[in-house]
Amino acid sequence: MNLNDKIYIAGHRGMVGSAILRALQAQGYNNFLLRTSSELDLRNQKAVTDFFSQEKPDYVFLAAAKVGGIVANNTYRADFIYENLMIQNNVIHQAYVNGVAKLMFLGSSCIYPKLALQPLKEEYILTGELEPTNEPYAIAKIAGIKMCDAYRDQYGCDFISVMPTNLYGPNDNYDLTTSHVLPAMLRKFITAKRNGDTSVTIWGTGSPKREFLHVDDLAEACLFLMENYNEAGLVNIGIGEDISILDLALSVKKIVGFEGEILTDTTKPDGTPRKLMDVSKLNELGWKAKITLEEGIQKVYEEIKDCVWSL
Template sequence: MNKTNKVYIAGHRGMVGSAILRNLQAESFDNIITRTSSQLDLRDSAQVAEFFKTEKPEYVFLAAAKVGGIIANNTYRADFLYENLMIQNNVIHQAYVNKVSKLMFLGSSCIYPKLAPQPLKEEYLLTGELEPTNEPYAIAKIAGIKMCDAYRDQYGCNFVSVMPTNLYGPNDNYDLNNSHVLPALLRKFIVAKQNGDEKVTIWGTGMPKREFLHSDDLAEACVFLMNNYNEPGLVNIGMGDDVSILDLAKLVKEIVGFDGEIITDTTKPDGTPRKLMDVSKLSNMGWKAKTSLEEGIQKVYDEIKYNDWN
């Protein structure tokens, strides 16, 4: 990408899209196109067709998606499948129709089988059954990967796919009913400290292990791959190490400065036992994450610690 190229970021107000936008702006890209969902409904094929025909972007980051945590994924199964399929079908197809130079599709680590060997290698895709609670979302994302490859095979489109691990950072979702685990923990500990509570309850046993990447590191990796990766298949983006949910809770407790007790609620679901990305493919290309988990959580805490959630 050159700094004068017209770049469209789909989903620029979400955590991923906003991080990519910040990264490009910091690098002096001055021809970035964005649309809010009220300005452009990506589920509407006619609106998307008109947008691409009018704007003619040269590069596209497809970071728009309907996202949520375990409860949201499991409750709104039809919505997660339908809306994500519509968004990516419309954007990918119009990128082909309007001769976009390159498109990057962002997926999720939940595309991998529930019981796949760890760490998760790119070739483990479609080798086993998915985690049932987020299967509709995962199936939509798998369809997006395969769609990019199919358009590459049939039409020669330079469409690439990347799979981020669990993310956190600015513009995260802190709604306790449909957020992911790290923002949920941050909110719980901040509120508990504000209220002088004696304990914080975390979901499940605390034993599952998860990997976390700051969204600014993800954005840097995405821009790096947009400039350096032009192959079918997908590339994992992650830290390459993980932490148990209980240890994560202890780290958040320490950063927030909460003095009470951590209680595990084993009536709540654990989800997948472990999700660690194998990032050797990306590392071998010359990119590694810079932000440690402790440093990243501290940055986020400093941004949100005065939020009033009571």
């Protein structure tokens, strides 16, 4: 990519898209195509067709998606598969029609089978049954990977796919009903400290292990792959290490400065015992994550410690 190339970031106001935008700006890129969902409905085929034909982007980062937690995924199953397929189909196809030099499709670790071996290797895709609660979303993301590969095979398009692990960082979601474990935990501990509470309760036993990558590291990896990777299939993006939920809570407690105790609610489910990405492919290409989990949580805490959340 050249600094004056026209770059379209689909989903530029989300956590991932905004991080990619910041990373590009930091490197001196300045010619961006940015549209909010109200300005450009990516589910609308004609709107996307008109946008691409008029603007002719050189590079595309496809970070736009309908996302949500377990409850939303399982409740709005039709919405999740329909809207994500429409977004992907429209953007990927128009990128081909309008001669985009390169497109990156961003997926999710939920593409892997529910009972896949750990750590999760790229070749494990489609080797078993998916987690039922988010199957529609996962199938849409798998379709996006296969669509990029099909356009590469038939038309020679340089379309690549990347699958990030669990992310956290600026522009994260802190709604306790829809957020993921780390932002929810940060909010709980900050609120408990502010209110003078004596304890914070976490779901389950605390034994499941999860991997967490700061979104700024993800953005750096995406830029690296846009410059250095051109193959079919997919690339995992992660830090390559995981931590138990209880140890994560202890780390957050220390960083926040909460002095109460941590309680576990074993009436709540633990979820999948472990979910760790194998990042050897990415490391062998020449990129490794730089932000440690402790450093990343500290950065996020400094950014949000004074937030006032509505009930």
